[in-house]
Amino acid sequence: MQCDYFDRGVCRSCTLMGQAYADQVLDKELRTRELLHEAVDAAGGPGAVEWLPAVTSPESGYRNKAKMVVGGSVQHPTIGILDHRQRGVDLRHCGICTPGIRQALPILADFVRASGLIPYDVPARRGELKYVLVTESPDGELLVRFVLRSKGQLPRLRQHLGALRQALPNAVVVTANLLPEHKAVTEGEREVVLTEQETLPMRLAATPSTRAPTMHLRPQSFFQTNTHVAAQLYAQASDWIDEVDPASMWDLYCGVGGFALHAARPGRRVTGIETSREAIRSAGQSAREAGLADLRFAADDATEHALRARGGAVPELVVVNPPRRGIGDVLATWLEDSDVQHVVYSSCNPVTLARDLARMPSMRLRRVRVLDMFPQTGHLEAVTLLFRS
Incomplete structure (x- = not known):
């Protein structure tokens, strides 16, 4: 498998990339x-x-779950990882993710920009949106989770949920996870389901x-x-x-x-x-x-x-x-x-x-x-x- 992100040195998570x-x-x-x-x-x-x-x-397109850090700014959000200086690195076309996830990530980046969700700045400890977590089922349906710093962003998410569902109709379950603490974990204990459907059938x-x-x-x-x-x-x-x-x-x-x-x-x-x-x-x-x-x-x-x-x-x-x-x-x-x-x-x-x-x-x-x-x-x-x- 060939990966532009790996070749450019911006992501080395796949340590065996390039090996037969x-x-x-x-x-x-x-x-x-x-x-x-x-x-x-x-x-x-x-x-x-x-x-x-x-x-x-x-070899590629196998990973059914993407845990993506949201960085950058509202106008130019990144969805991927953080570099050694804690700056956002965009990996929205990551080749090990399933095709459905790769299709969804650019749409989710557009949603972050359109909804005005402020990406969390790790060094400054400011901002609201920490992660976007996406899981794809064998049927091509998606579970999308927004990991937020506070419940104050829930009205904003609910306000723009219809537009997200229209742009990404296979997102059958959408939730907000609340993680107020500044610590090295991906999600908090409280989950707010924003859609009528609560589970992703696998x-x-x-x-x-x-x-x-x-x-x-x-x-x-x-x-x-x-x-x-x-x-x-x-x-x-x-x-x-x-x-x-x-x-x-x-x-x-x-x-x-x-x-x-x-x-x-x-x-x-x-x-x-x-x-x-x-x-x-x-x-x-x-x-x-x-x-x-x-x-x-x-x-x-x-x-x-x-x-x-x-x-x-x-x-x-x-x-x-x-x-x-x-x-x-x-x-x-x-x-x-x-x-x-x-x-x-x-x-x-x-x-x-x-x-x-x-x-x-x-x-x-x-x-x-x-x-x-x-x-x-x-x-x-x-x-x-x-x-x-």
């Missing part, structure tokens, strides 16, 4: 193998662990072995960055789960319920756990629409939920999909000492994945698959299947 894509994927596979070598040895050596072919992605493509439940994305909910690869991640996990065929299952760190919704089957008791109440609302809506009576979701801390479980409440299989820090010592120790027979561990950080596997010596690595969720960067997703020895 096949080499990028191979390097990620080799790095994952190197990091998991102790787990492979503990499982009985290379012959005991099945490494499935890596899942690749389109209808992933079905695979030969996997149904395609509609997942609902609310503004403060996590969804996988790469829609194409996410569908294959859920399909792979579901295939492994069906092979084991547990009567009961937990999906910890479940987000909007991707693994749970894809793995739910009649008679299989499935519970999804996630700290975000907005994500749990989304997951519950998806389960109701799909008529999945044996699937429930709860807003809770994954580790605390596990520690409270006793006896028959412990499932046969657990899916974990933690943030980059991994599941940590307490949850790993609980899994090691529990009666859980199988674990599907999906990780965006093979370093912490290897560390967590070392804490669970009774859970033997059986299968691994690398998924290139983040082309042009060094990041990756790895999904593993563990059996109790």
